[in-house]
Amino acid sequence: TQLLEQSPQFLSIQEGENLTVYCNSSSVFSSLQWYRQEPGEGPVLLVTVVTGGEVKKLKRLTFQFGDARKDSSLHITAAQPGDTGLYLCAVRAGGTSYGKLTFGQGTILTVHP
């Protein structure tokens, strides 16, 4: 069983469309992170959400943390070809497992011109 269930796994859309990626779990987290990874690069942190119900905006990207801190979503408005990449949600373990960043399965987004 995956700690983080991410969906959809693949998304192929046309430029200008909107999309939403979901990250769900049965566990409660103190924080959750979203990364984007472009081909040939390492993952780059987009945002960290820490408060239940929190909404953060990063230009055309809107991130939401569920009220119960078990799930999160990433919404992209008017997608552009430059948004193409692998989107990953992730949570950090604490205590003796500190440093273990566990990722969801990822969403491969392709935005066609």
Next chain:
Amino acid sequence: DTEVTQTPKHLVMGMTNKKSLKCEQHMGHRAMYWYKQKAKKPPELMFVYSYEKLSINESVPSRFSPECPNSSLLNLHLHALQPEDSALYLCASSLSGPGGSGNTIYFGEGSWLTVV
């Protein structure tokens, strides 16, 4: 400077070779990590070093041997690898060790390893 530098970018090695991947950061970070990533899959944690001591080993086979010579450097020594070990190997770092769970993890661009 929020850079984690990895070398080499690409490595092709035979199953009997011994090679090393290198990682460097000058951000004063005290936690460093090795992740392995297969194509179209999320990164999987291999090792965590905290204050130059190995704190997490995710049951990685002994043909992978990490080394942390100092707080800025992290190596991954490779010996007798198998073709299925071909993957992108990512190094990462974060500010502090245990207790600093809110710190950002910064990733390098990765080293593409092909075992033939």
